[in-house]
Amino acid sequence: MKKYFLLLSIITLVIGLPIFFKQSNQQLNKKADDTLIIITPHNESIRSEVEMGFCKWYSEKTGRTVSIDWRIPGSTGEIIRYVDSVFINSFRLHWERDLHQVWNQTVQTDFSNISLKASDNEARKAFLTSHVGCGIDILFGGGVIEHKHAAEVGQLISSGVVESHPDWFCDDVIPYKLAGDYLWDKEGRWIGSSLSSFGIIYNVDRIQDLNMGKAPTQWMDLTSPKFFRQIAMVDPVQSSVVIKCFEMMFQQQMRMVCDRYLSSLQQSQLTAEQERAALNEGWMKGLKMMQKIMANSRYFTDNSVSTVWDVSIGNCAAGVVVDFYGRYQKDILRVRCNSNRVEFVMPKRGSSVSPDPNSMFRGAPHPNVAARFIEYIVSEEGQNLSGFKVGVPGGPQYVPLGRTPIRKDFYVEEKKSRMLADDLNPFANPADFEYCAAWTATCFQSIRFLSKVLFMDTYTELSRAWEAIILAREKGHEREADEALAILEDLDDISYDWMCNTLRPLLRSKKPLLEIQLSTELTDKFCKQYLKAYKIAKQVL
Numbered sequence: 001m002k003k004y005f006l007l008l009s010i011i012t013l014v015i016g017l018p019i020f021f022k023q024s025n026q027q028l029n030k031k032a033d034d035t036l037i038i039i040t041p042h043n044e045s046i047r048s049e050v051e052m053g054f055c056k057w058y059s060e061k062t063g064r065t066v067s068i069d070w071r072i073p074g075s076t077g078e079i080i081r082y083v084d085s086v087f088i089n090s091f092r093l094h095w096e097r098d099l100h101q102v103w104n105q106t107v108q109t110d111f112s113n114i115s116l117k118a119s120d121n122e123a124r125k126a127f128l129t130s131h132v133g134c135g136i137d138i139l140f141g142g143g144v145i146e147h148k149h150a151a152e153v154g155q156l157i158s159s160g161v162v163e164s165h166p167d168w169f170c171d172d173v174i175p176y177k178l179a180g181d182y183l184w185d186k187e188g189r190w191i192g193s194s195l196s197s198f199g200i201i202y203n204v205d206r207i208q209d210l211n212m213g214k215a216p217t218q219w220m221d222l223t224s225p226k227f228f229r230q231i232a233m234v235d236p237v238q239s240s241v242v243i244k245c246f247e248m249m250f251q252q253q254m255r256m257v258c259d260r261y262l263s264s265l266q267q268s269q270l271t272a273e274q275e276r277a278a279l280n281e282g283w284m285k286g287l288k289m290m291q292k293i294m295a296n297s298r299y300f301t302d303n304s305v306s307t308v309w310d311v312s313i314g315n316c317a318a319g320v321v322v323d324f325y326g327r328y329q330k331d332i333l334r335v336r337c338n339s340n341r342v343e344f345v346m347p348k349r350g351s352s353v354s355p356d357p358n359s360m361f362r363g364a365p366h367p368n369v370a371a372r373f374i375e376y377i378v379s380e381e382g383q384n385l386s387g388f389k390v391g392v393p394g395g396p397q398y399v400p401l402g403r404t405p406i407r408k409d410f411y412v413e414e415k416k417s418r419m420l421a422d423d424l425n426p427f428a429n430p431a432d433f434e435y436c437a438a439w440t441a442t443c444f445q446s447i448r449f450l451s452k453v454l455f456m457d458t459y460t461e462l463s464r465a466w467e468a469i470i471l472a473r474e475k476g477h478e479r480e481a482d483e484a485l486a487i488l489e490d491l492d493d494i495s496y497d498w499m500c501n502t503l504r505p506l507l508r509s510k511k512p513l514l515e516i517q518l519s520t521e522l523t524d525k526f527c528k529q530y531l532k533a534y535k536i537a538k539q540v541l
Helices: 002-031 044-062 076-098 105-110 122-128 144-153 204-209 219-223 240-265 272-296 304-313 323-337 367-378 380-387 413-418 437-456 459-474 478-488 496-508 512-538
Strands: 034-039 066-071 138-140 190-196 198-203 231-234 297-301 318-322 342-345 354-361
Touching: 034 076, 034 367, 044 066, 044 367, 044 380, 076 105, 076 122, 076 144, 076 240, 105 122, 138 367, 144 190, 144 240, 144 354, 190 323, 190 367, 190 380, 198 204, 198 219, 198 240, 198 304, 198 323, 219 240, 219 272, 231 240, 231 272, 231 304, 240 272, 240 318, 240 437, 272 297, 272 437, 272 459, 272 496, 297 304, 304 318, 304 323, 318 323, 323 342, 354 367, 367 380, 437 459, 437 496, 437 512, 459 478, 459 512, 478 512, 496 512
Parallel strands: 034 066, 034 138, 231 297, 231 318
Antiparallel strands: 138 354, 190 354, 198 318, 198 342
């Protein structure tokens, strides 16, 4: 009987404690003077430290308390899909109930169509002059591409922070532009909170086990056959981080080809025709690099943190990550485990810094508190939290955020001893990588589409062919391996010109049937192509 009583007590405790703590949190929330609703892809460590820092700062500035209601649906891609669906439903309610209009598919398409002028379209005008919202105040983090698009669509509005702090948004504090990329929106609809770069996280022990000879320092290193089934990869369809990394690969190859053309032609500037030829060649080199990295991948996860964990414990040798995840994991293992088994490297001349923005939604339920949050994140206090070590004055309390502050005035000598990375200053040598937006900024969705159709939907065939080529070469069958590789790498139909002139306009047309048709055609074509490469290499094994 006592055993049953003890078992019942344990079950009651297990079930009851979460309810108790939930009720306690609800009571705390009720006691707060103000509330803020934030949706974010950031992990719990960042959310926790930012919440503690903001609540303290908010109380000091306003004399009021605040609680944050975090919404965490998943990756940035999942967040955008969720927000889009809520805005559609909210605007439909406004259109039918408040404006007494008839809803149809045309209205649903037009109200968020950035190619339409509000003056020429009733649905578009009604949305941009409304307070229709998604029930959320802030989008915290995610790719700058998503924030820019949401701003263009009309889902974001100015928080007023740019207007109220002109002394912050200037060349000496937060420049408008850095290394070719914009750091904030002149209309104040999104503001970079930190600077993100993209690189390679790798496990030192696994690199040694694989007899790599040297650790990876460049994107091209990840194409090595020794990395077969050893790369942890986030699903590019779900993650804007991976697509941004791929874009950096294309940018790097395009820049290298342009530089080579200039050197061989002994010119200071390429003609339009020469530049186009260089961009096509660089694009193809980047596409082939991307193909081999995807072929080397062990999996495609929808969770960025999984990549970091698997590399840390040695399930994978390397992964493609955003810098603050890489630096965070490296520091955590060093401090807590006294281990240097994880390293992070940003490929030299292969990655630029990009803003990690905050923005306020149209129809935000708590706009004044939301504006305060955005103000805090780019204030000196918020920037210190991002860039300082754990436990130092102004720094995080429990875990390092590992983020790169966006304020230029953060990088001063008197702060160096408190910085998590005292040798890091993105403003010191911005010319190391000059991002050229004209080359690839409008290709984001095209790169996402191609990564899925050419490499993910065909992953079984691609991976099997690549493995057969590797084995054929190891056994000394160079001729067959080269022949199979030439077929595998035949991507001539996916040229830069084709992408710009055919694929990009199709994806912008919002004609899903045409998109599905093209996707099916390409998948079928490359499945057959990879199968042909596999058979050539396989026959000598």
